[in-house]
Amino acid sequence: MWVSLCTLICGVVIASAEKGPELWELNTDAHHRVVRDLADEGHIDVWGHTRQNTKVLVEPELKHRVTRALSDANISHSVVVPDVFDLVEKERENMVLKKSRRKRSAGQMDWTTYHDLDDIEGFLGWLNVTGGNNVHIASASTTTEGRPVLVVRITNPNATGPKKKIWIEGGIHAREWISPAVTTYLMHQVALSPEWRDLLDVTEWYFVPVANPDGYQFSFSSNRARLWRKNRRDNGGLIARCRGVDLNRNWSLKWGVGASSNPCSETYKGIEAFSEPETFGLQRMMNSIPDIDLFITFHSFGQTVLYPWGWTRDPPSNVKQLKGLAKKFANAVNEASGSQTEYELGGSGPLYGLASGATDDWAYGELGVPFSYTIELPDQGTYGFLLPDSRISSTVTETAAGVYCMVRSLTNTGGRCGRRQARNQNVNPRFRG
DSSP states (O other): OTHHHHHHHTTOOOOOSSOOOEEEEESSOTTSHHHHHHHHTTSOEEEEEOSSOEEEEEOGGGHHHHHHHHHHTTOOEEEEESOHHHHHHHHHHHHHHHHHHHHHTTOBOOSSSOOOHHHHHHHHHHHHHHTGGGEEEEEEEEOTTSOEEEEEEEOOTTOOSOOEEEEEEOOSSTTOTHHHHHHHHHHHHHHHOTTTGGGGGTEEEEEESOSOHHHHHHTTSOTGGGGOOSOOOOOSOSSGGGOOOOGGGOSSTTTTTTOBSOTTSTTBOOSSTTOSHHHHHHHHHHHTSSOOOEEEEEEESSOEEEESOSSOSSOOTTHHHHHHHHHHHHHHHHHHTTSOOOOEEEEHHHHHOSOOOOHHHHHHHTSOOSEEEEEEESOSSSSGGGOOGGGHHHHHHHHHHHHHHHHHHHHTOOOOOTHHHHHTOOSOOBOOO
């Protein structure tokens, strides 16, 4: 399935003085001791894995060190993409072209290309005005680089009956650009779409469009930065890749399980739980909201709906209910996509290996949210973190159809699900930011 990725960059000529990382496929899973050690040391970045193979990014200066370690462990590898920067450069050129056209058409916010933090904040300002009293924006905290971590509350304040509370988190990993795209699209649908309007009488939504604003904005700054995962914490080292904390390993429940103590690792957990202003502020705001019913954090990639636990393979007590609501999402996405997008369901631990310090486990175990999920968005490895912009519109509309059906089920309000609901969604609304 990696042929498509190679085909995309074949024949692309880039005038770049810097050679980017190579993408390798190893003939072992990501839980092999040597693979874990190399990742913990920051010598490889695990891109994705199956039970038989692991895809990793390897920097040019580390190739000999990694090759030697793999050879000593009798692990073979092949080079899938010789320079990932070629693909990044093609993505960047396409974005620049689309952005120039968008400016000439009165500042259109759409879900057919990726948007940086300035675009997203402009969209939030527009939504705040357009949504009237239904939309309120607050800051959960301020990052080390001075950016607000924004939370958007959407509900009908005139509806006084009981409401289901829903928390949606996006963009906690900087390079997973499809996550903020999905989150902002959902905000637009919830706030303004007639299909969702009646839900505002019985639901109260909290959206975190970009939980890692420093890392996300940095990922737009250069080819090398495009694959940045962590926040931008200065850990005191001189090596650029050793900056930052993995915010999805910084939550307090089972903090440190499956995470790294090495600042150079992509899964560096930080010096203590909630050491980062992003996670500290978000957990404080979540604690201030009584009885959240549904929590979803969007990641990429993998096409899986994951529920607790991440730190053990034992299922939680309400696993049947968790799986049942997850099926609502998966079935609706499958119908909306014409059976083209299928999601796998399961516990984080059994499917992805033991790790915690993640938002979904914390929301379930510490906050008591009965339905808590990590949704790994498309695809299943063909493009990885570099999902092309041609896939954005289908991904956001299919995902919205899935969430719509989850919430309709949770609130017992019925409504149209799947393909019919997806057809009524618009990925090209206009606003002037």
